Amino acid sequence: MVPRPHPTLRSGSPAAHPLGVRHGQDHARLRRQDRADGRCRPPARRPVVRAAAGPSAADDLDGVVVVGAGQAGFRTAASLRECGYAGRIALVGDEDTAPYERPPLSKAYLTGDGDEDLLWLRSSEYFVRQSIDVLADRVTAIDRAARTVRLAGGGVLGYGHLVLATGARPRGLAVPGGELRGVRPLRTLAEARILRDELRRAAEVVVVGAGFVGLEFAAAARALGCAVTVVELRDRPLARAVGERTAEHFTLLHRRQGTRLLFGRRVARFLDDGTGAVAGVELTDGSRLPADVVVVGAGVEPRTELAAAAGLEVDDGIVVDARLRTGDPAISAIGDCAAFPHPAAGRRIRLESVQNAVGHARLVAERLTGQERDYGDLPWFWSEQFSSTLQIAGLADGHDTEVVLGEWPEAFSVLLFRADRLVAVETVNRPPDHMAARRLLTKGVPLTPATAAEGGFTLTPVP
Numbered sequence: 001m002v003p004r005p006h007p008t009l010r011s012g013s014p015a016a017h018p019l020g021v022r023h024g025q026d027h028a029r030l031r032r033q034d035r036a037d038g039r040c041r042p043p044a045r046r047p048v049v050r051a052a053a054g055p056s057a058a059d060d061l062d063g064v065v066v067v068g069a070g071q072a073g074f075r076t077a078a079s080l081r082e083c084g085y086a087g088r089i090a091l092v093g094d095e096d097t098a099p100y101e102r103p104p105l106s107k108a109y110l111t112g113d114g115d116e117d118l119l120w121l122r123s124s125e126y127f128v129r130q131s132i133d134v135l136a137d138r139v140t141a142i143d144r145a146a147r148t149v150r151l152a153g154g155g156v157l158g159y160g161h162l163v164l165a166t167g168a169r170p171r172g173l174a175v176p177g178g179e180l181r182g183v184r185p186l187r188t189l190a191e192a193r194i195l196r197d198e199l200r201r202a203a204e205v206v207v208v209g210a211g212f213v214g215l216e217f218a219a220a221a222r223a224l225g226c227a228v229t230v231v232e233l234r235d236r237p238l239a240r241a242v243g244e245r246t247a248e249h250f251t252l253l254h255r256r257q258g259t260r261l262l263f264g265r266r267v268a269r270f271l272d273d274g275t276g277a278v279a280g281v282e283l284t285d286g287s288r289l290p291a292d293v294v295v296v297g298a299g300v301e302p303r304t305e306l307a308a309a310a311g312l313e314v315d316d317g318i319v320v321d322a323r324l325r326t327g328d329p330a331i332s333a334i335g336d337c338a339a340f341p342h343p344a345a346g347r348r349i350r351l352e353s354v355q356n357a358v359g360h361a362r363l364v365a366e367r368l369t370g371q372e373r374d375y376g377d378l379p380w381f382w383s384e385q386f387s388s389t390l391q392i393a394g395l396a397d398g399h400d401t402e403v404v405l406g407e408w409p410e411a412f413s414v415l416l417f418r419a420d421r422l423v424a425v426e427t428v429n430r431p432p433d434h435m436a437a438r439r440l441l442t443k444g445v446p447l448t449p450a451t452a453a454e455g456g457f458t459l460t461p462v463p
Contacts, residue, residue, distance in 0.1 A: 069093025
């Protein structure tokens with residue numbers, strides 16, 4: 001069903017001014033912050049007003065409720081308005097702050113090169129102008145029969161359609177000492193604020209896990225002059241994300257910058273300094289690493305408990321069809337929490353990327369405004385570490401052949417094939433190759449390893 005349009009703002013209700021803007025009190029200040037991209041951003045650390053649902057909210061079954069105010073949740077609300085939806089939209093997030101971008105948290109923000117004002121996805125003014133209610137609260141239960149969600153603050157919201165954009169949480173390590181001060185994940189703005197401050201006092205830093213977040217954090221810590229050790233269970237960095245040649249590049253890059261990389265090693269426990277703060281990390285081989293700060297980057301797990309409790313199918317994510325619908329046609333799931341079929345993979349997958357979150361949000365918004373299609377957008381990703389920018393197009397799972405183009409290890413592209421078919425391209429410091437690869441993969445242009453390996457072959461942009 002497509003919810004019937006009606007006004008969203010309730011006079012006198014806190015939700016009528018979702019980010020605390022009262023009668024234009026911040027209008028002048030926000031206008032001064034307008035940027036060249038046409039967006040104005042709120043003052044740093046300005047919290048979302050915690051707003052309980054009005055007394056009739058549980059009976060209002062004609063609006064869209066979005067659970068999760070990250071990139072996927074925000075983009076759903078914004079895309080609904082862009083697609084012409086005029087009904088009520090409630091964006092419910094469990095962080096007491098405005099929707100913000102996560103990628104910079106492990107990069108420029110940590111080193112102080114990134115202004116916190118630039119993290120906000122939109123300004124207070126935007127949400128008021130677009131009539132999007134932003135609620136800082138936690139959804140505790142879904143009543144599918146009544147089409148309502150219950151909030152931790154005691155409120156109840158009715159919905160015509162519910163979008164679950166609950167994201168993912170960092171996976172912890174089941175070892176002693178995980179509760180010590182100074183042992184942290186890096187997922188939220190609150191965690192990044194603490195780490196940004198701690199890094200300025202730290203001498204020794206240990207990173208557990210050589211995935212994207214772990215390596216980006218390690219690069220930021222080295223840029224601030226910390227001694228950094230990365231502990232990784234597998235035999236190379238980014239083992240689940242990139243091919244061997246790209247992984248080798250990042251091994252060389254980090255070691256050249258002074259980072260100590262320990263592969264094939266496992267954490268046994270975190271050591272207490274006697275005051276409840278971390279003093280070091282002990283590995284299973286008995287060796288000990290001094291540490292003032294420890295960041296655990298052992299991957300994430302989808303936040304599916306809300307869906308599971310509501311009786312929705314869950315299997316490494318909230319299970320959805322090609323149009324991102326759960327088993328309940330009134331509920332969709334998108335972004336990091338969604339397990340969806342992708343034609344390039346030939347199976348159900350779950351992706352953690354801004355591109356996937358934005359693409360999912362757009363598809364759901366189009367569907368709710370009458371434009372039906374299956375999701376099949378080409379996945380792409382990026383990472384910045386020291387002087388290297390990595391860009392990935394496609395899905396490299398199960399690839400069996402790698403062909404390297406360019407000047408390895410400084411600026412190059414790796415073409416990844418599975419059964420003689422190009423499935424992904426990884427580029428380091430070659431943005432034109434990345435854009436060409438995206439066009440090549442989207443159009444399905446035939447290319448074999450033998451052709452790619454021929455002298456003089458380049459990733460010529462596809463018309």
